[in-house]
Amino acid sequence: MSVGIRHDDLRRRNRAMVIAAVRRAGQPSRTEIAATTGLSHSTISAISSDLIGEGILTESKPSEAGSLRRGRPQVGLSLNPEAAAVMTVVLSLNFLSVAVIDYAGQVISEEQRRLDTQTMSRDALIGECVGIVRRRLEDPDLDVRSVARIALAIQGITDTHARAMLWSPITPHTDIAFADILEDEFGIPATVENDCNMMAIALRWRDPDRYRDDFIAILLSHGIGMGLVLKGELFTGTHSSGGEFGHMIHQPNGALCRCGRRGCVEAYAGNYAIWRNARQLGEDAEPVADVSDADMRALATAAREKDGPEREAYRKAGEALGYGLGSLFALIDPAPVAMVGVSAAAFDLIEPALREAIAQTAGGQHSKSISFDTEPNELPLIREGCAMRALTFVDQEIFAPGAQARGSVVGKNVA
Amino acid sequence: MSVGIRHDDLRRRNRAMVIAAVRRAGQPSRTEIAATTGLSHSTISAISSDLIGEGILTESKPSEAGSLRRGRPQVGLSLNPEAAAVMTVVLSLNFLSVAVIDYAGQVISEEQRRLDTQTMSRDALIGECVGIVRRRLEDPDLDVRSVARIALAIQGITDTHARAMLWSPITPHTDIAFADILEDEFGIPATVENDCNMMAIALRWRDPDRYRDDFIAILLSHGIGMGLVLKGELFTGTHSSGGEFGHMIHQPNGALCRCGRRGCVEAYAGNYAIWRNARQLGEDAEPVADVSDADMRALATAAREKDGPEREAYRKAGEALGYGLGSLFALIDPAPVAMVGVSAAAFDLIEPALREAIAQTAGGQHSKSISFDTEPNELPLIREGCAMRALTFVDQEIFAPGAQARGSVVGKNVA
DNA sequence: TCTATTTTTTCGAGCCTCGAAAAAATACTG
DNA sequence: CAGTATTTTTTCGAGGCTCGAAAAAATAGA
Missing domain, CATH: 3.30.420.40 (ATPase, nucleotide binding domain)
Structure with missing residues (x-):
């Protein structure tokens, strides 16, 4: 049930807005803040003078390009580190x-x-x-x-x-x-x-052009995790952090997952699953506790060298991720994806099967336009x-x- | 990028809040509105007097129980139908x-x-x-x-x-x-x-106790559709209405779906899929254009009578819906479900396999506590x-x- | 009829935002 | 180098909004 807005909330919210604008923009002038927030210059002036007085903001040198322009130079506002x-x-x-x-x-x-x-x-x-x-x-x-x-x-x-x-x-x-x-x-x-x-929040701060309102961060590590931003907000479950992409079902009654259930995406695409398949231990083999990053890199190298069980293991991982993403896209529509973690460095081995699988799904119509980015270090x-x-x-x-x-x-x- | 709150937005928002409170509560008094919105009595008084003057609200008889109580009776406010x-x-x-x-x-x-x-x-x-x-x-x-x-x-x-x-x-x-x-x-x-x-919005108005902030409405009809409310808001995709639950992948490379792809949940649980399985036409059989409600009811009757292909068809539908819900629950956590449409009348045939499938998934830990309600008429x-x-x-x-x-x-x- | 009680309205105080105008700070110009 | 143009920032009064307290209104009980 939403609630009325009280008069004193107004200033508080607008203060928060100004602080947020400074944090995002780095060293914006008062004029820039007025433009991005839609508030009047007088309001911004009042609020920022308060914030400076409270030691939250500080005035810094005029922004770089300003020296060439006519008129009173802009004064940059920045966050007071202390x-x-x-x-x-x-x-x-x-x-x-x-x-x-x-x-x-x-x-x-x-x-x-x-x-x-x-x-x-x-x-x-x-x-x-x-x-x-x-x-x-x-x-x-x-x-x-x-x-x-x-x-x-x-x-x-x-x-x-x-x-x-x-x-x-x-x-x-x-x-x-x-x-x-x-x-x-x-x-x-x-x-x-x-x-x-x-991870998702960090990506947004790092590259707000690419990761703005809707995107997906997938962790390809020992397990498979996901951070999801939809309509500019972090997506969470109703009772938990949710977004357990790795435990969506890829294959009913399929490979044994670390969570004890069967057929999860993770049971095909987690490090332990790729390892298990590359070693041809069978889908019922108990997931190993941990696979070192070095071992995973060796696996990827072997897969790149010749067409053997290693390559097939990555193919299966790609397939599981692709069908999983396809199901996800059926719900939320396609969005840019960031692949993060050690297996993201092997994304070249994963991508073909992944794209082929997505093409079989509802998101497939835009298969080619879905863009993936990789970041090996989570x-x-x-x-x-x-x-x-x-x-x-x-x-x-x-x-x-x-x-x-x-x-x-x-x-x-x-x- | 959010935007500052201007001074004149305040009144507008609080007006909207008052109207919403009246629509929800039916005939609330000014005092009740003040309580639910958190605004002061004076503010509510001012706003409602404006709204009455503009012909948006009308004063109606005091609410029922009021006559027994001491003090000035409450005056109910209601929406002016005209x-x-x-x-x-x-x-x-x-x-x-x-x-x-x-x-x-x-x-x-x-x-x-x-x-x-x-x-x-x-x-x-x-x-x-x-x-x-x-x-x-x-x-x-x-x-x-x-x-x-x-x-x-x-x-x-x-x-x-x-x-x-x-x-x-x-x-x-x-x-x-x-x-x-x-x-x-x-x-x-x-x-x-x-x-x-x-459908989801209507359920919320009909039964706000059960369908409040988080719930799922699933249409079991010729196709399979879903309306999803999360955190009190209607969930939509980033570019479309989204929530295409029926086209999440149940079985990679599985049964032929009406959408032309394979293995969608709908290809097992849509009317045409149940019909196809009950008639033992095979999973590659072209989906029929439409199955009448009467035919579906006959199918359900046959399934209840004896263990034959009809019963198996409903079992398969339940399995597909269960695994699909399991994957959905991995993302959003479990929530109350309303099954709507002609096949909701056959939910008794669907439920056992559905619950069994959910139990195999990440949502399965709370399998028993997930509650289903049915409504045959969408x-x-x-x-x-x-x-x-x-x-x-x-x-x-x-x-x-x-x-x-x-x-x-x-x-x-x-x- | 009077009192207690509850709801609703009234009224002044205190904030907040806004627009316009003034002030401040710089670049250009001759 | 003084004057002008330009841009940013501050100042100031006006108008609105919400709030709390007090008053007014409307009823039940005594």
């Missing part, structure tokens, strides 16, 4: 990494460590996460009070409210309420995000997305308080 | 129906006719639609000027902007810009909507949904002008 800081925690298979990022988006400090997520106890896993955050917060160079938010990205399913990990392939434990744990421990607001969703993307996510929260909640708390319609912007 | 009227046109296989509906939602007049949509020329089809609308508009009892909008619902794919039918199984012709045609002819704003989306639903759609447009655009025109975030409410 206004706040956020922390990102990325938890993936056997790997934990954390970074502190200033309000302008620059990394201040970071730390990474390997750990054995699959065998760790629940408490040990939580302990590692809390510990690594604590060490960063104890950094003498860092003003602890400035850390306004923690965003934890995890491979796996999270709940809609971004409070907990519900299930993850990296650990046997389920339902870990990381957000509550971190908030209780440090008194800093925290959220738990799905890794592929963060970790930097996840980190960036996480950082932008956290910063956007700070923008909207801390510096424009209340704008979100009311109306159900507001503030669904992706990062 | 404030406007809308027209719905429903075009389905071999059938055209039109209705004029007053602002309060009551049918004023209607007309229906059979026609052979599959063989008609493009011009004849358009001519029939224009003609039936013209006849209604010429009704002497009707004040033509009051018709504020026409909504045309069609079985098939429409574009995102609700301007045109892109493709439909009921006619070989494609890309018919019905909205432009009707607007040019009658000078009344028109939209073109997907039939299953209208036409009334489509009509109702269409009417509510058109009325909501009038509410938002005519009586609260500008509220939509700006911000990209606003007014995405379903019906």
Whole structure:
């Protein structure tokens, strides 16, 4: 049920709008902000003068090209790096990494460590996460009070409210309420995000021309994940992070999937599935725990060299991904796709079968026009997305308080 | 890119909010409206007095229970039926129906006719639609000027902007810009909507407790269609009405579908597919043009009587629907489902295989808790949904002008 | 008839945005 | 180098909107 707009919400929302405009544009002048937001110059002037007074924005040198033009030069507005800081925690298979990022988006400090997520106890896993955050917060160079938010990205399913990990392939434990744990421990607001969703957000910031309102980010790694942006908003399930593309059914009663079920897309296109098929172990073979990136690269090299089981394994992966995408396109219409992860480096081996499969589906009519991009390294993307996510929260909640708390319609912007 | 909120948008949006509250609640008092919208009593008082002055709302008798209570009795506000009227046109296989509906939602007049949509020329089809609308508009009892909008619902794919039918199984012709045609002819704003989306909207109005923020309406008819409401908003594709559940892939390279491709869910669960399997014609048999409702009912009766090819046909349909829903649930999480259309009357034959299939999928963990409801008659639903759609447009655009025109975030409410 | 209670309206205060005009800051021009 | 043109930014008053508090209205009970 939507709710009325109160008078004081107005300023809050427009403040948030101005901050968002500065974050997107880098160093826009007041005039540019007025143009992009549609608000009047006087309003922008008032709001930005407030924000500068509060230490959220700073005036910087006029933008470059300005020196050639006549008239009063534009004054660029930029985010004050010291206004706040956020922390990102990325938890993936056997790997934990954390970074502190200033309000302008620059990394201040970071730390990474390997750990054995699959065998760790629940408490040990939580302990590692809390510990690594604590060490960063104890950094003498860092003003602890400035850390306004923690965003934890995890491979796996999270709940809609971004409070907990519900299930993850990296650990046997389920339902870990990381957000509550971190908030209780440090008194800093925290959220738990799905890794592929963060990839999507990062892609949007990196290349807003290509990844604007509708696009798909697919993680081709040990498992298959997806981040989906539709109509400018991150798509999530009704109760969880959703978008479990890897567990759409490719072949009823087909190959054994890591999730215990049969015939999922992942059971053909995940690293373990490609490995299994390349080694000709049969579709019922228990998925191996992990395949190293080096092994996957070797597999791809072998597949490129001669037509053998390796090549066939990639073909099957392409077919599964193609039919899966075809079904997805039946629901949402075709959109640009980013293939991310180690197997994205082998996309040349996957693409032919994938395109052939898509051509057999409802999305097939535009098969040729569907564009794929590849990015072999998912970790930097996840980190960036996480950082932008956290910063956007700070923008909207801390510096424009209340704008979100009311109306159900507001503030669904992706990062 | 979202846009700032201007000062004059405020009143417009809150006016729209008040109108919406009255439409939903029936005869709410000003106090109730204040409670549901979160606005102050003074604001509601001012807005409703404006709306009454403009003839949009009327004061009606105090609500029933009020007479027993102490204090000044509440005055119910209701929609003025004469404030406007809308027209719905429903075009389905071999059938055209039109209705004029007053602002309060009551049918004023209607007309229906059979026609052979599959063989008609493009011009004849358009001519029939224009003609039936013209006849209604010429009704002497009707004040033509009051018709504020026409909504045309069609079985098939429409574009995102609700301007045109892109493709439909009921006619070989494609890309018919019905909205432009009707607007040019009658000078009344028109939209073109997907039939299953209208079903979803109608279900929401009929039973807002069950069908609130997240649910699925599936049409089991000659073809398989879907209307999807997620997070309170109608889900559409990026370029079309989308949600082509019937053309998700159930079995790669499987049974021949009416769309010319293979293995779609519809190729197992559409009327023609059930018919084909029951008659044991093989999966490559050309889909028949139409199967009468009577024939389908006979098929269901036969299936209930003995275990033969008819029962097996329904089992296969259930399996395809189950795996399809499983894949859908992987993306959006499970949600309540309404099965609509003639085969919904045979849901007892479909359900066992359907539930078994879902249990094999990612949604399967909650298999038992997924609830299905059935409604054998789709036409009334489509009509109702269409009417509510058109009325909501009038509410938002005519009586609260500008509220939509700006911000990209606003007014995405379903019906 | 009077009092208690509830709904609705009225009224002034406080914000917010807007447009127009003024002020500020620069490039061009002769 | 002073004056003019141009562009950006700020200032200021007008108009609107919502809100809270108080008043008015309308009824049930005593």
